[in-house]
Amino acid sequence: MDEAYIKQAKYLHVTGITPALSPSCSETVEKAMEIARKNGVRVSFDPNLRLKLWSKDEAKKTLLRLMVLADIVLPGIDECQILFDTTNDEEIFKIISSFGADTVVIKLGPEGAVGFKGGEKVVAPGFPVKRVVDPFGAGDAFAAGFLAGQLKNWSFKESLTLANAVGALAVTVKGNVEAMPTLEEAQRFIQGKQDVNR
DSSP: OOOHHHTTTTTEEEHHHHHHHHHEEEEHHHHHHHHHHHOOEEEEEOOOOOOTTOOOOHHHHHHHHTTOOEEOOOOOOHHHHHHOOOHHHHHHHHHHHHHOOEEEEEEEEEEEEEEETTEEEEEEOOOOOOOOOOOHHHHHHHHHHHHHHHTTTOOHHHHHHHHHHHHHHHHHSSSSTTTOHHHHHHHHTTTOOOOOOO
């Protein structure tokens, strides 16, 4: 693994899908997270729980172990029920922060997100879309939007709003990469502009 490559980053973002693929993939993800932490690179972790890939017990054991290495955790509310036996946002925050994360963002689907950072709790409403074309990849788009906001040194609330907008726009186009909006498109969408053609 190229430690120098990881060291130059500001963030390392990983998801729970990769460790579900094989033991070697799981070891690789864990090693990358350890390298990032050792070098002051912030680690963002989306559990991205997929029970078609592994058993609930195996998933829970591995994902909770990896969560200890994360600074930012971005679970979906349904995943929280499986991983923590609760959908109460305050309880979820207490559990995840006890592992060491300083930022917790709970994805609520069309309802938006609720985030906790530095003692601040922010509720960010979702954006309605006229038609859902392809919901696949909305969570990844959300994470990309949130991290983009943080990389631009936007406030926590601004980053959550961008995440919601990017996630919403992503479901209006078929495909994963093709569905990702530009920053300009996302900003126009947030402002309520009607000429965001996708």
